[in-house]
Amino acid sequence: MDGIRTLSNEVSWHNLVWFPSRIPKHAFCLWLAIRGAHRTKEKLLAVGVVQTADCVFHCGKVESVEHLFFQCPYTKNIWMAVFTMCNISRPILPWVEEVLWMTDHSRGHSLPATVRKLALAASVYHIWMERNRRSFKNHFLPVLEIIGKIRQDVGWKLLTGGKIQRSERYQSICIN
Ligand SMILES: [Zn+2]
Secondary structure, three states: HHHHHHOOOOOOOOOOOOOOOOOOHHHHHHHHHEEEEEOOHHHHHHHOOOOEEEEEOOOOOOHHHHHHHHHHHHHHHHHHHHHHHHOOOOOOOOOOHHHHHEEEEOOOOOHHHHHHHHHHHHHHHHHHHHHHHHHHHHOOOOHHHHHHHHHHHHHHHHHHHOOOOOOOHHHHHHOO
16 A cells, blocks of 8 residues: 555545545545555454454455455456446556556546546445445345446436537447
8 A cells, every 4th residue: 555655645646536526425435445544354353353354255365455456356357347338458456556547547527537437436435335235234245236336326427417428439438
């Protein structure tokens, strides 16, 4: 996380989180994730709150921010599906680099840039919600359902924000 923390002085990622058409609860969740402020099991174990730091998605790894976003096989599948929706084709990067890449590649207010920002925040939010659902309610949603929630939130925001114009240039992203 040090790479991101250093950058927090310059807040290079400020516009990635606090852009005008953000979804407030998603933006707050993303902000916490970038600041490394989520109370992951790794942290809770360190202070003796939990007995084990095992990832709730049963992959056998330790639950850290870096693992949840998006190295865990469960969340990796979600993030890869979001890539397809956003017309991004590259491998998943470690969390710090992922934030830097998204910051660099979602500048401005174009439709693809807005979709990327909305999709990142929605993904982080819904993965964190699913993690909490599994931790506290023992209730499980399949990957496809989480992807559906992300798609729904991003699509709804674009529609209500008047962001979807009939544009040939962005046709594929609109269909996604
Ligand atoms: Zn995992």
